[in-house]
Amino acid sequence: xxxxxxxxxxxxxxxxxxxxxxxxxxNTSEFSIAVDNVTANAYTLTATATGRLAAGTLxxxxxxxxxxxxxxxxxx
Numbered sequence: 706x707x708x709x710x711x712x713x714x715x716x717x718x719x720x721x722x723x724x725x726x727x728x729x730x731x732n733t734s735e736f737s738i739a740v741d742n743v744t745a746n747a748y749t750l751t752a753t754a755t756g757r758l759a760a761g762t763l764x765x766x767x768x769x770x771x772x773x774x775x776x777x778x779x780x781x
Contacts, residue, residue, distance in 0.1 A: 708738055708750050709765055723748050723767060736763075 707730040715726040722745040729738045736752040752763045754775060761775035771781050 708740065712740075712748055712750070712767065722746075 711728040712726050716723050724745050726743050734756045739751045742749045747767045750765045754761050762773040763781050764773040
């Protein structure tokens with residue numbers, strides 16, 4: 706969620722554009738965070754489970770679409 710807040714902050718400071726967004730929080734022992742498909746109007750964040758968690762991903766887009774292989778298992 707911090708990455709999404711950072712993306713919205715970038716848009717607010719960049720005339721309504723996500724272009725150039727890459728300010729991600731540090732990876733944790735449970736998830737690594739990545740951003741893909743950044744355009745002026747969109748982005749996709751992916752959290753990949755690591756460590757003790759089951760392998761899988763959670764995704765979030767600029768349009769607040771949620772998904773990923775772990776989405777059904779954790780009520781995402």
